[in-house]
Each structure stands twice: as C-alpha cells, then as structure tokens.
Amino acid sequence: MPTQLEHTEYMYLRPTKKFPNVWCAGCGIGIVMGALIRAIDRIGLDKDEVALVSGIGCTGRMPVYMDFNTIHTTHGRALAFATGLKIAKPAMKVITIMGDGDAIAIGGNHFIHAARRNIGITAIVVNNAIYGMTGGQYSPTTPIGARASTAPYGNIEPPMPICELAKAAGATYVARSTVYHAVELDRFIEQAIRNNGFSMVEAVSYCPTTYGRMNKLGTTVDMMRLLKENSISQSAAEKLSPEEREAKIVRGVFHEVQKPEYTQLYEQLIQQVQGLSPK
Amino acid sequence: MTIRLMQGNEAVSWGAIAAGCKFYAGYPITPSTEIAEMLSRELPKVGGKFIQMEDEIASLAACIGASVGGLKSMTATSGPGFSLMQEHIGYAAMTEIPVVIVDVQRLGPSTGQPTSASQGDVMQSRWGTHGDHPMIVLSPVSVSQSFELAVRAFNYSEKYRTPVILLLDEVVGHMREKIDLPEFETVERVERIATDVPPEWYKPYGDSLSDVPPMANFGEGYRYHITGLFHDMLGYPTTRLDEIDPWIERVHRKIERNLADIVLVEEDLSESDKTVVVAYGASARSARHAVKLARQRRTKVGMVTLLTIWPFAEAEISRVARIAKRIIVPEMNLGQLALEVERVAGRNKVVRVNRANGEMVTPQMILEAIENR
Numbered sequence: 001m002p003t004q005l006e007h008t009e010y011m012y013l014r015p016t017k018k019f020p021n022v023w024c025a026g027c028g029i030g031i032v033m034g035a036l037i038r039a040i041d042r043i044g045l046d047k048d049e050v051a052l053v054s055g056i057g058c059t060g061r062m063p064v065y066m067d068f069n070t071i072h073t074t075h076g077r078a079l080a081f082a083t084g085l086k087i088a089k090p091a092m093k094v095i096t097i098m099g100d101g102d103a104i105a106i107g108g109n110h111f112i113h114a115a116r117r118n119i120g121i122t123a124i125v126v127n128n129a130i131y132g133m134t135g136g137q138y139s140p141t142t143p144i145g146a147r148a149s150t151a152p153y154g155n156i157e158p159p160m161p162i163c164e165l166a167k168a169a170g171a172t173y174v175a176r177s178t179v180y181h182a183v184e185l186d187r188f189i190e191q192a193i194r195n196n197g198f199s200m201v202e203a204v205s206y207c208p209t210t211y212g213r214m215n216k217l218g219t220t221v222d223m224m225r226l227l228k229e230n231s232i233s234q235s236a237a238e239k240l241s242p243e244e245r246e247a248k249i250v251r252g253v254f255h256e257v258q259k260p261e262y263t264q265l266y267e268q269l270i271q272q273v274q275g276l277s278p279k
Numbered sequence: 280m281t282i283r284l285m286q287g288n289e290a291v292s293w294g295a296i297a298a299g300c301k302f303y304a305g306y307p308i309t310p311s312t313e314i315a316e317m318l319s320r321e322l323p324k325v326g327g328k329f330i331q332m333e334d335e336i337a338s339l340a341a342c343i344g345a346s347v348g349g350l351k352s353m354t355a356t357s358g359p360g361f362s363l364m365q366e367h368i369g370y371a372a373m374t375e376i377p378v379v380i381v382d383v384q385r386l387g388p389s390t391g392q393p394t395s396a397s398q399g400d401v402m403q404s405r406w407g408t409h410g411d412h413p414m415i416v417l418s419p420v421s422v423s424q425s426f427e428l429a430v431r432a433f434n435y436s437e438k439y440r441t442p443v444i445l446l447l448d449e450v451v452g453h454m455r456e457k458i459d460l461p462e463f464e465t466v467e468r469v470e471r472i473a474t475d476v477p478p479e480w481y482k483p484y485g486d487s488l489s490d491v492p493p494m495a496n497f498g499e500g501y502r503y504h505i506t507g508l509f510h511d512m513l514g515y516p517t518t519r520l521d522e523i524d525p526w527i528e529r530v531h532r533k534i535e536r537n538l539a540d541i542v543l544v545e546e547d548l549s550e551s552d553k554t555v556v557v558a559y560g561a562s563a564r565s566a567r568h569a570v571k572l573a574r575q576r577r578t579k580v581g582m583v584t585l586l587t588i589w590p591f592a593e594a595e596i597s598r599v600a601r602i603a604k605r606i607i608v609p610e611m612n613l614g615q616l617a618l619e620v621e622r623v624a625g626r627n628k629v630v631r632v633n634r635a636n637g638e639m640v641t642p643q644m645i646l647e648a649i650e651n652r
Contacts, residue, residue: 051497072508080333080336084348084352086344087344270326
C-alpha cells in the first residue's frame with residue numbers, strides 16, 4: 001500500500017483544510033485537480049509563485065483544497081480578477097479554474113477578452129455540459145437534444161465550441177482532453193502553464209448526479225466509458241467526415257503560437273514612458 | 280504647492296497618484312472618463328499600470344485582483360457602470376480587500392441623461408450590493424476637496440481593509456476651479472497593516488485588537504484562501520453560526536469604532552441658529568451661497584456640510600437637531616440623505632429641497648426654504 005506521502009498530490013493539498021471535498025462521489029472534477037497538481041509538480045513551481053483563481057460552481061470549489069495562493073471569486077469573473085492579479089504580479093503563475101457555465105455563459109465576455117489580450121494566464125475549463133451545483137440546468141455546452149432540469153423537453157440551443165472560441169479570440173495555446181485521459185490532461189495542462197501567453201485547456205468531464213440521471217447514461221463508470229469510446233485524437237478525427245466528427249469529442253492541441261504577452265508589453269510601455277528605453 | 284486650474288475629475292486622479300495608487304482598471308463612461316484618460320497617461324510615469332477592461336464588472340474585479348497582489352487600486356464610473364459594479368463592491372466588503380471606487384453621478388435611472396448632474400446614487404452607494412455590510416462613502420464639494428478626499432479614500436480603504444466609494448456629482452467632476460496642489464511626498468499615505476507572524480500562524484481573517492486583520496499580499500509567502508462565501512479565520516468557507524456571527528459583527532465594528540476618524544463634517548454654526556442647512560456635494564455649494572445671502576439679510580442660519588455621507592453623521596446631526604427647529608436638506612434627487620436626517624432629527628423638523636431633473640438645486644430655492652418659516 002502506498003503511504004500518503006508517496007502520492008505527489010498529497011504534497012500540494014492544504015493540511016489545514018478539512019476534507020472531504022464538496023463533490024459528489026464519482027465526479028470528474030477531482031481528476032482535473034490531480035492533473036493540475038501533477039503538471040505544477042512536473043514544472044517544479046514554487047507554491048508561493050502559483051495563484052489559483054476560480055469562479056462559482058462545482059469547479060469553482062477546487063482551489064480551496066490546494067496549498068497555493070487561492071481566490072474563489074464571483075460567478076464568471078475569475079479571469080477578470082486574474083487579469084488584475086497577473087498585472088500586479090507578472091512573475092506569478094496565475095491559473096484560473098472555471099466550469100462551462102462559469103467560463104462561457106456568465107463569464108463569456110471576460111473569456112474572449114482575456115484571450116484577446118494574450119495575458120499570461122492559464123485557463124482550465126472543466127466542461128461537464130451542465131450547471132451541477134444548482135441542480136442540472138442546461139449550459140452553453142449542453143448538446144442539442146440532451147435533457148436538463150430547465151430543458152425538460154430536450155435542449156434546442158447549439159453548444160459553444162470552447163476551443164474554437166478561445167483560438168478565434170486570440171489564445172496562444174488551446175487544447176482539449178477528457179478526465180478519462182488523465183495522463184494526456186496532465187501533459188496539456190503542463191504545456192499550457194509553460195506557454196508565455198493566454199492558454200486554455202478544456203477538460204471534458206461529466207456529471208453523474210444531474211446530467212447522467214436526466215439523460216439515463218448509467219453509472220459513473222458508464223459515463224467514464226462513454227468519454228473513452230466517444231473521444232478520438234486529432235489525427236483520427238481528420239480521417240472522419242464532418243458529420244462523423246461532430247458526434248465525437250476530439251482531443252489534442254489545436255493551436256499553439258508565439259505572440260507578445262500582455263504584461264511584458266506593459267512593462268516595455270513603462271520603460272518607454274519613463275525614458276528608460278527607446279520608443 | 281502649485282496653483283493650478285483643473286476639473287474635479289483631474290483632481291481625483293492626482294489625489295490617487297499622491298495616495299500611491301498603482302493600478303487603475305476602468306470602462307469608458309461619461310462623466311467620469313477624464314479620470315481614466317488621465318491615469319492611462321500618468322500611471323506608467325510612476326511605474327503604475329492602467330488597463331481598460333471589457334466592462335465595469337471586470338474593471339472592479341481586476342482592481343480587487345491587483346489589490347490582492349499588493350497594488351493600491353482604483354476604478355471610476357458613473358451610474359450605469361456603478362450599477363454593474365455592485366457585485367464586486369459586495370465581494371470587496373466580504374473579503375475585506377482595499378479598493379477605491381469613484382462614482383461621478385449623472386441623472387438616472389438607467390442611461391438617464393448623460394451628462395446631467397445628479398445625486399441619485401446616495402442610497403445605492405450605501406445599499407446597492409446585497410447583504411449587510413459597512414460602507415464608507417465620501418463626497419467632495421470642491422475641486423481641491425476632490426484631491427483631498429481621493430487621498431483619504433485610499434487611506435481609509437487600506438487602514439480598514441474595506442472598499443471606499445468616492446461619490447462625486449457631475450458638477451464637481453467637470454467643474455474647473457483653482458487648486459493648491461501639494462507636493463505629493465508631503466501627502467499622508469496609509470499602508471495596509473502587514474503581518475509579522477510566520478506563514479503557518481497567519482490568520483487572514485483572525486481577531487485583532489483593531490478588528491482589522493493584517494493583510495498579506497499574494498506571492499509573499501503567505502498562502503491562504505480568499506472567498507466571497509462566509510469564511511472562518513483562515514479564510515475557508517463556513518456555515519457555522521459561531522463563525523458567521525463574529526465576522527459580521529467585526530466588520531461592522533471596525534468602522535463603527537472609528538467614526539471619529541471617518542466621519543468628516545464641516546460646521547458653520549452658532550448656538551442660536553434655529554435654521555440649519557445640511558448639504559453635501561454640489562448642493563452644498565448652492566446651500567453655502569443661500570446661507571450667505573440669508574445672513575446678509577440678517578436671517579440667522581447655520582450650515583453643515585457632510586463630506587462623509589456614509590456612515591451617516593448621526594452624532595453631529597443629532598447635536599444640531601437639539602438646537603435647530605428646522606433642518607433644510609437640499610439634494611439633486613427626490614430626498615435620499617434627507618431620510619437619514621429625518622431618522623435622526625425627526626420628520627417634522629426636516630424641510631426637503633429637491634430637484635431630480637439634471638439641474639442643480641439653486642441658491643434661490645434654498646433661500647426660499649430658509650425664509651419660508
């Protein structure tokens with residue numbers, strides 16, 4: 001049996017915070033938390049130089065358990081808070097953790113503008129396609145036809161493609177994986193944190209308590225199996241027709257470019273204004 | 280000292296710089312935009328940072344984030360933007376993070392009448408965000424006071440770990456007036472109380488003699504949690520009544536115990552004044568003129584100017600009410616602070632002089648009220 005200290009994750013959990021956590025048994029959010037910790041550990045970041053900023057919802061509760069500088073903000077606004085913090089502390093690794101409703105519905109405006117500025121923030125969006133904490137209302141990523149507590153006859157709104165949105169808005173690293181593919185998720189989050197600019201990782205998860213029940217998807221294990229069977233790599237997706245691809249969760253790094261990072265540009269601006277460097 | 284001619288909005292910006300403001304996030308809105316324009320130009324010169332955010336909600340969020348990172352932060356807006364900021368005024372109160380919010384009031388509700396003057400946000404500045412919370416709101420009468428109160432807004436905010444609202448009206452914000460600008464190095468600056476305990480002992484919301492817990496900035500070795508949920512002394516969410524009650528009592532006590540420091544009032548009174556005018560902001564300018572005219576006609580009348588409108592100057596107004604038979608309250612709204620004066624002095628003593636159409640209450644309107652016994 002491994003002891004607690006043999007798990008990397010334990011080294012980053014708060015000794016003072018009482019567990020258990022708020023999540024339902026079988027929830028995927030904890031897997032994203034583990035992936036985030038493993039990514040931070042692999043990069044070898046000092047705990048003092050990491051800030052976790054979250055919004056509201058099931059995913060928003062994640063930072064409290066981890067031993068970093070953590071701030072649980074308001075619904076949808078994590079990126080706006082993170083923008084101020086990153087500008088105040090440019091050397092700090094600022095990571096925002098949001099759910100799909102948090103990041104894309106109420107926080108959609110902040111999401112596209114943080115991406116547009118290419119500010120050095122890593123945004124992790126845990127997409128379980130539902131508002132879990134409030135009891136399973138449809139979200140901007142709920143698939144057409146799926147049932148939710150506010151879509152009792154099936155959802156008629158098309159879902160938002162989060163990765164395409166991030167890329168179009170100006171993010172310089174965009175990737176997607178699922179909580180079934182935890183090892184791949186570790187790697188994408190690590191690459192996202194290392195990127196000098198705005199990075200977005202969509203972690204596709206599931207909600208067994210609300211979405212799973214309302215859509216008769218079975219147990220947690222069944223939902224996990226769906227993630228495995230329904231998702232394909234980017235190279236495999238290219239061989240499919242657009243219609244076939246539509247039905248799949250495509251995993252991979254979709255976008256990776258180098259562009260000037262916002263806080264570095266602002267430091268240059270200060271140098272210019274103060275006459276310390278040529279215009 | 281440098282004698283300059285400038286707007287109230289400019290004076291607020293210089294006051295912010297003098298107070299040590301190093302971060303501004305805002306969204307353009309008339310009649311506050313001059314503040315953003317000026318600080319976008321001036322902040323980089325002092326190593327500070329300016330960002331224009333996507334909306335007012337994000338602006339105040341960014342200010343709070345920057346304050347957590349250790350920078351003195353400010354935003355400025357007007358009515359419609361101020362409505363959007365209520366969410367994070369509550370967040371700053373709940374998390375006890377220093378931040379300064381300037382609201383240059385214009386006529387509302389809604390988009391209202393840009394850019395007509397108003398004092399319509401008096402109650403909103405006190406109660407706009409949901410839940411019980413203390414609030415410090417300052418309202419300058421002149422351009423030089425805009426500078427002084429901007430400095431004080433930062434100092435109170437840092438000293439008491441609280442959001443502070445600087446409530447200008449369009450008249451004071453856009454009015455040009457002479458100001459003796461002091462050397463910024465001579466301006467008194469208050470810094471937030473830093474902690475001196477080792478990180479493992481640090482309680483971000485712990486008890487302290489002053490009721491204001493020391494604040495560690497992110498990245499300084501004190502890794503702790505901040506949340507808008509009710510929280511315990513370590514900052515972790517709680518639903519325990521024995522942790523919620525002490526919190527709500529402490530955050531109110533930290534302001535109530537310091538009213539002598541916070542409540543700023545200017546009195547021009549004598550013991551025999553049976554009529555007293557109580558005013559603030561641009562209405563106090565009309566009131567002072569009316570009082571001067573009345574006194575020229577040998578009418579005895581006193582004048583009280585409230586520079587701090589929240590917390591309300593209860594002790595001062597109750598002292599006035601013991602002598603005065605009539606208290607005249609002119610406001611560019613339909614009677615907001617008058618409700619507080621009535622609460623303290625009694626309804627039968629208070630005479631309201633109101634105008635809520637975008638124009639100032641004139642000295643003539645107040646003079647008529649003074650002489651109409």
